[in-house]
Amino acid sequence: MQTMKAVRLYEFGGPEKLVWGEHPLPQLGPGDVLVKVLATSVSRWDVKYRSGEVHEFYGKATGHRGAIHDRPPFPMPMQLGRDVAGEVAAVGDGVSALKPGDRVLGVTHPENPRSLATMRGLGNLSGGVDLPGHTMFGGYAQFVARPESYWIKTRDDLDPDQGAVAMWPCATAHRIVVSRLALRPNDNVLITGASGGMGTATMQLAKLAGATVIAATRYCGKEAKLRREGADHVVDVSRTDAVTTIRELTRGEGVDAAVDYAGAPALIRLCIDALRLGGTFCPVGGELSAIPLRVVDMVSKELNVVGIRGAKLNDQRVVAELLEKGRITMPIHAVLPLAQAARAHAMLETSEDLVGRIVLRPWD
Numbered sequence: 001m002q003t004m005k006a007v008r009l010y011e012f013g014g015p016e017k018l019v020w021g022e023h024p025l026p027q028l029g030p031g032d033v034l035v036k037v038l039a040t041s042v043s044r045w046d047v048k049y050r051s052g053e054v055h056e057f058y059g060k061a062t063g064h065r066g067a068i069h070d071r072p073p074f075p076m077p078m079q080l081g082r083d084v085a086g087e088v089a090a091v092g093d094g095v096s097a098l099k100p101g102d103r104v105l106g107v108t109h110p111e112n113p114r115s116l117a118t119m120r121g122l123g124n125l126s127g128g129v130d131l132p133g134h135t136m137f138g139g140y141a142q143f144v145a146r147p148e149s150y151w152i153k154t155r156d157d158l159d160p161d162q163g164a165v166a167m168w169p170c171a172t173a174h175r176i177v178v179s180r181l182a183l184r185p186n187d188n189v190l191i192t193g194a195s196g197g198m199g200t201a202t203m204q205l206a207k208l209a210g211a212t213v214i215a216a217t218r219y220c221g222k223e224a225k226l227r228r229e230g231a232d233h234v235v236d237v238s239r240t241d242a243v244t245t246i247r248e249l250t251r252g253e254g255v256d257a258a259v260d261y262a263g264a265p266a267l268i269r270l271c272i273d274a275l276r277l278g279g280t281f282c283p284v285g286g287e288l289s290a291i292p293l294r295v296v297d298m299v300s301k302e303l304n305v306v307g308i309r310g311a312k313l314n315d316q317r318v319v320a321e322l323l324e325k326g327r328i329t330m331p332i333h334a335v336l337p338l339a340q341a342a343r344a345h346a347m348l349e350t351s352e353d354l355v356g357r358i359v360l361r362p363w364d
Helices: 044-051 053-062 160-180 197-208 220-228 242-249 265-274 295-301 313-325 338-350
Strands: 003-009 018-024 032-042 085-091 103-106 143-147 151-154 188-192 212-217 233-236 255-260 275-283 332-337 357-361
Touching (some): 032 160, 044 338, 085 160, 103 160, 160 197, 160 275, 160 332, 160 357, 188 197, 188 265, 212 220, 212 242, 233 242, 255 265, 275 295, 338 357
Parallel strands (some): 188 212, 188 255, 212 233, 255 275
Antiparallel strands (some): 003 018, 032 143, 032 357, 103 151
């Protein structure tokens, strides 16, 4: 086999800009691993990359068109898809830990060991390294080739669909829960935008940490699904006095931590108002949004605000092992052939009842 099928992006725009076609197999370098992609997935970031939102925003923020802090600009053409679950098809002469037939998950946040950020213990912020689906070809293809360090070996019986939907959101959520919010047993955490991949991942990992999860939603029809995914309480912000309700659920104190994935100013404000004294807020959604935060919020509550930009390698290792043990299971909204990537993007952008992620299978 000398060719493969893939979906590539040649210009920014709507879902129709995703082009299904035939391409040469990736070249295999001495330290590379060629992987047959069994499943990949669609994320909100894929949509932002495709539309050009990330390109434009970070270009204005950094002064380098399309660049994200110390990383190369978004190139064209691009093959989206951060997550990959697959089987090793071939290895380069310099590969030592993997062999054909091994099952693997793609590392979604590779680190540069020589970066100053890595030396400081912040490998997720390291530059000088390519990111799948951003500065190197992602998983929207039947085969991908990447350095050996970009792969985590897993058990043969790991469900590829779960591998394809869990690594990116769960690894980032693991860092939020463990490192940024430092959730402990009996803590209360508020999550807005809880029905997306990051939200459901955070709910599950917060539950594993022993926390009580309060999910906020604007769509009352999602309550049952959110409870199935780990929410102890669901607050419908379109129908109730949400802050009062949250305080009633927390004995009048407010939540220990809040994380926002929605990006709507009203929901960001809800997180701030719902925090207890000394609480911690982690804003994630709405990269273009200004946080409606006042100095009095910081002073009166001694509020903590923390940022997040991806997972460390250890977060990804932990998630792979949790998947193998069946301790986390991500909800899957739909499974589609890779050829229908445009349909998947449209579904993600327009569906109001979507809970979980969308899987793309390159061989269906």
